[in-house]
Amino acid sequence: MSERSPATRRTLWLVLSLVFAFLYTPIAVLVALSFNQGGLPTVWSGFSLKWYASLAGNAAILSAALNTLIVALVSTAIATLLGTLLAIGVEMRRQYGSGLEALIFAPMIIPDIVLAIALLSFFSLLDFTLGLHTIILAHVVFNLAFVCSVVRARLKSFDWSIVEASADLGASAVTTFRRVTLPVILPAVVAGALLAFTLSVDEFIIAFFTAGAGRASTTLPMQIYAMIRFGITPEINALATIVMAVSITALTLSQRLNRGVIGQ
Amino acid sequence: MVSQIRLRSSLLMAPALAWLTALMVVPCALVLALAFFRRGIYGGIEYTFTLENFGLVFDPLYAGIFLNSARIAGTATLIAVVIGYAAAYAIAAAPRRLQPVFLFFAVLPFWSNYLIRTYAWIVLLNREGLITQLLRWLGYTGEPPSMLYTEGAVIAGLVYNYLPFVILACYAPLSRLNPELAEASRDLGASAMTTFRRVILPLTVPGIAAGAVFVFVLSIGNFVTPALLGGGRFQMIGNLVYDQFLTANDWPFGAALAMTLIAIMLLVLTAQALAADRASGRTAEAKGGADV
Amino acid sequence: MTATTLRHRSLKTSSIALGLALALSAPAAAADLVISNWDGYMAPDAMAAFKAATGVSGEVVVHATNEEIMGKLVASGGKGYDVVFVSSPFAEVLNKLGLIETIDHAKVPNLANLYPEAAKLPHDVGNNFSVPYTWGTTGLCYRSDLVKTEPASWNDLLAPSDALKGKTTMLATDRWLLAAGQLAKGYSVNETDPAKLAEVKDLLISAKKTLLAYDDTTFYSKLVSGEALMVQAWDGWCNYGIAENPQIKYVIPREGSDLWVDTMVVMKASANKDAAFQFINFMLDAKNHAWAAQNIDYKVPNKPAMESLPADFLAKFPNMSMPVAELVKFEQLRDVGDAQRDYSKIVSEIKAAQ
Numbered sequence: 001m002s003e004r005s006p007a008t009r010r011t012l013w014l015v016l017s018l019v020f021a022f023l024y025t026p027i028a029v030l031v032a033l034s035f036n037q038g039g040l041p042t043v044w045s046g047f048s049l050k051w052y053a054s055l056a057g058n059a060a061i062l063s064a065a066l067n068t069l070i071v072a073l074v075s076t077a078i079a080t081l082l083g084t085l086l087a088i089g090v091e092m093r094r095q096y097g098s099g100l101e102a103l104i105f106a107p108m109i110i111p112d113i114v115l116a117i118a119l120l121s122f123f124s125l126l127d128f129t130l131g132l133h134t135i136i137l138a139h140v141v142f143n144l145a146f147v148c149s150v151v152r153a154r155l156k157s158f159d160w161s162i163v164e165a166s167a168d169l170g171a172s173a174v175t176t177f178r179r180v181t182l183p184v185i186l187p188a189v190v191a192g193a194l195l196a197f198t199l200s201v202d203e204f205i206i207a208f209f210t211a212g213a214g215r216a217s218t219t220l221p222m223q224i225y226a227m228i229r230f231g232i233t234p235e236i237n238a239l240a241t242i243v244m245a246v247s248i249t250a251l252t253l254s255q256r257l258n259r260g261v262i263g264q
Numbered sequence: 265m266v267s268q269i270r271l272r273s274s275l276l277m278a279p280a281l282a283w284l285t286a287l288m289v290v291p292c293a294l295v296l297a298l299a300f301f302r303r304g305i306y307g308g309i310e311y312t313f314t315l316e317n318f319g320l321v322f323d324p325l326y327a328g329i330f331l332n333s334a335r336i337a338g339t340a341t342l343i344a345v346v347i348g349y350a351a352a353y354a355i356a357a358a359p360r361r362l363q364p365v366f367l368f369f370a371v372l373p374f375w376s377n378y379l380i381r382t383y384a385w386i387v388l389l390n391r392e393g394l395i396t397q398l399l400r401w402l403g404y405t406g407e408p409p410s411m412l413y414t415e416g417a418v419i420a421g422l423v424y425n426y427l428p429f430v431i432l433a434c435y436a437p438l439s440r441l442n443p444e445l446a447e448a449s450r451d452l453g454a455s456a457m458t459t460f461r462r463v464i465l466p467l468t469v470p471g472i473a474a475g476a477v478f479v480f481v482l483s484i485g486n487f488v489t490p491a492l493l494g495g496g497r498f499q500m501i502g503n504l505v506y507d508q509f510l511t512a513n514d515w516p517f518g519a520a521l522a523m524t525l526i527a528i529m530l531l532v533l534t535a536q537a538l539a540a541d542r543a544s545g546r547t548a549e550a551k552g553g554a555d556v
Numbered sequence: 557m558t559a560t561t562l563r564h565r566s567l568k569t570s571s572i573a574l575g576l577a578l579a580l581s582a583p584a585a586a587a588d589l590v591i592s593n594w595d596g597y598m599a600p601d602a603m604a605a606f607k608a609a610t611g612v613s614g615e616v617v618v619h620a621t622n623e624e625i626m627g628k629l630v631a632s633g634g635k636g637y638d639v640v641f642v643s644s645p646f647a648e649v650l651n652k653l654g655l656i657e658t659i660d661h662a663k664v665p666n667l668a669n670l671y672p673e674a675a676k677l678p679h680d681v682g683n684n685f686s687v688p689y690t691w692g693t694t695g696l697c698y699r700s701d702l703v704k705t706e707p708a709s710w711n712d713l714l715a716p717s718d719a720l721k722g723k724t725t726m727l728a729t730d731r732w733l734l735a736a737g738q739l740a741k742g743y744s745v746n747e748t749d750p751a752k753l754a755e756v757k758d759l760l761i762s763a764k765k766t767l768l769a770y771d772d773t774t775f776y777s778k779l780v781s782g783e784a785l786m787v788q789a790w791d792g793w794c795n796y797g798i799a800e801n802p803q804i805k806y807v808i809p810r811e812g813s814d815l816w817v818d819t820m821v822v823m824k825a826s827a828n829k830d831a832a833f834q835f836i837n838f839m840l841d842a843k844n845h846a847w848a849a850q851n852i853d854y855k856v857p858n859k860p861a862m863e864s865l866p867a868d869f870l871a872k873f874p875n876m877s878m879p880v881a882e883l884v885k886f887e888q889l890r891d892v893g894d895a896q897r898d899y900s901k902i903v904s905e906i907k908a909a910q
């Protein structure tokens with residue numbers, strides 16, 4: 001923001017503060033509720049740490065959280081790779097019919113329940129064993145479409161003549177990708193990966209249908225939605241609070257580390 | 265040269281397209297084909313060909329639900345795009361070192377569960393909730409405002425949950441805007457507003473479009489928010505499809521509804537994408553006699 | 557720079573995770589028995605106790621709603637599951653679709669603990685394919701300290717007094733939403749006559765105008781906070797409200813209620829049917845079944861279990877002591893076959909009405 005006028009800078013900071021206030025207001029409530037004495041999700045009845053203690057002893061929730069992390073990380077990694085390649089392929093071609101366009105939009109548009117039932121019926125038909133791996137296969141389907149959209153948005157204004165020039169100068173395709181294309185699309189790839197991870201962490205219906213019968217492939221949203229009938233206890237709020245605290249710590253550490261490395 | 269580009273692009277696209285074909289096109293085609301059969305008396309499938317399911321889809325009731333949920337999703341999209349674009353712009357203008365940090369903090373709230381985030385909103389907004397209590401503490405004595413179980417609450421909930429996706433989508437093209445570009449435009453005498461309108465906005469339209477598509481398709485398929493923040497008074501089209509498959513156990517009608525929905529949305533989206541592409545003029549010369 | 561390092565790191569983490577995922581999804585030492593249930597619907601240590609008693613190991617997985625587990629069982633043919641907990645109309649459909657096994661009474665001797673009435677439930681006379689686990693009624697749950705006159709009719713909910721307008725909720729699940737209207741009109745909860753269903757629809761659309769919300773998950777906390785004053789509720793859920801605030805009371809309107817029954821069924825695809833029957837037998841043990849009554853505040857159809865409940869518990873939740881003879885007078889929700897299409901269309905019309 002260095003070359004901007006002070007007024008513009010103030011406005012931009014104001015926008016950021018307001019948006020972050022909006023994003024974090026319910027999160028403050030959620031964190032507060034993790035210390036709620038009573039079990040009702042919407043009524044405050046006193047301070048207590050008991051939900052943290054009971055979370056520590058709840059093997060079902062903890063294993064579900066680990067499963068969710070695995071599904072989200074693996075499906076994000078695969079989808080980021082495939083989605084990025086797809087985006088480059090599509091935009092490089094610069095001439096694509098509506099069929100291809102529709103195929104890429106489809107995973108975002110098909111109602112979750114249709115994809116969920118379709119995949120389960122399909123896997124059963126093939127006698128495919130269900131497990132965490134089938135959830136990952138399914139999550140990659142929609143995740144890659146989202147990653148592809150974000151990367152394409154950036155490639156729209158990419159000047160492909162640089163790629164040609166690089167090739168003319170004798171650089172191999174891989175070198176050209178690493179030195180020319182990748183640096184340009186990297187922020188979009190990171191944004192796409194964050195988006196895919198966020199979608200996957202919270203996805204319920206498709207995971208429920210494509211999961212195997214058993215604890216080993218129960219994800220956190222499956223565990224939480226199942227609590228609806230007898231009330232979602234603040235254990236989940238405690239878990240969310242811990243997840244956020246850990247993420248923030250990890251980010252802070254990595255920032256420190258990076259600065260250290262750059263400093264040398 | 266052209267054929268070499270085609271070959272290379274095909275190779276790049278192949279893994280993703282194979283994935284989509286095996287795990288989306290084939291399975292979904294199998295289920296959607298059920299639209300042409302009859303529902304069995306106990307919810308199974310009776311394999312006699314019929315078009316009656318499509319006849320039912322065109323009942324004004326479903327058209328009404330479709331239009332209403334499109335209106336709610338559209339409003340949420342509009343608001344989310346305006347706020348999200350502004351936030352992405354501010355992030356892209358921040359010092360480079362801080363940008364990934366801001367992006368991270370924009371998605372972090374969404375690594376908690378959808379249900380408990382929604383419950384948190386209920387705690388804030390309900391008639392006996394935190395906002396009402398705050399108002400009372402400030403000396404307000406009238407009837408508490410009714411904020412929950414309204415269309416506004418549904419829209420706010422959708423905007424909240426999908427805002428980070430707009431921020432991410434808009435950030436992608438904004439982050440590569442060369443500050444010198446804006447400077448050059450200013451040096452040529454353009455006002456800040458003109459620079460934004462003529463230089464920055466057109467370059468970032470693809471990001472806005474991607475973000476808008478995200479919010480719209482995720483909103484129109486959402487059912488937790490209308491159920492909890494809308495008090496179940498509003499039905500989204502995604503909910504309707506879900507109900508046919510699971511509550512009514514009527515897969516043929518669910519498939520017919522889903523197929524119609526997918527067809528309409530694909531038509532609109534691909535038309536929009538192709539039009540945007542053509543409008544940008546970028547592909548004009550390449551398109552020529554291409555396979556459009 | 558930061559972004560690059562972040563990405564490299566995430567790639568490394570994800571390859572570790574990929575290895576982990578593959579290791580986990582390899583056919584691990586599977587439990588002998590897989591039970592699908594609502595979370596919290598049986599004792600947390602039930603499987604350990606079952607293993608101690610029988611030597612059979614098992615694990616519990618959870619489902620959110622009847623509809624979801626049903627969809628999953630239909631799409632997969634029920635593979636992987638042994639015992640599933642579902643409400644009776646769903647058990648009925650699973651049976652008609654040929655997905656569940658006949659109950660072998662010789663292997664479930666504790667069926668003798670059931671009230672005789674529980675073996676004659678209309679959805680499955682003789683417990684051929686389902687074993688009842690809990691049962692109860694649907695009525696009105698209200699704040700006796702804030703509602704002036706005790707509600708007595710479904711119409712007190714559907715056409716509330718001015719003081720209650722905007723302070724009532726109804727269940728969101730199709731069949732129970734319709735049941736309130738059907739009962740108010742004096743019709744069967746399984747009515748299929750289109751003209752009568754149209755009347756029910758009109759009644760429920762007019763009731764929508766005075767409702768705070770449709771809610772079948774947090775209605776009791778709305779009563780506790782005072783946001784709602786009267787709600788349509790299952791008896792057991794009203795008890796959760798009563799546990800928080802003794803001023804909350806439950807009443808069955810004079811037009812009656814439905815009789816809801818949650819059941820246990822054994823999947824035909826199960827490879828461990830004997831163990832599955834053993835498990836059902838274990839749950840019907842008086843002590844184990846009493847746990848359900850005392851911890852989820854639902855009536856159970858088990859005579860010795862109900863008789864073992866402490867007096868102070870029964871005093872706290874009056875609807876727990878409802879005589880069985882009275883309970884079974886009510887009609888069960890049944891699968892309505894082809895009329896299901898009319899039912900779901902009516903519910904869509906009600907939910908879409910402005």
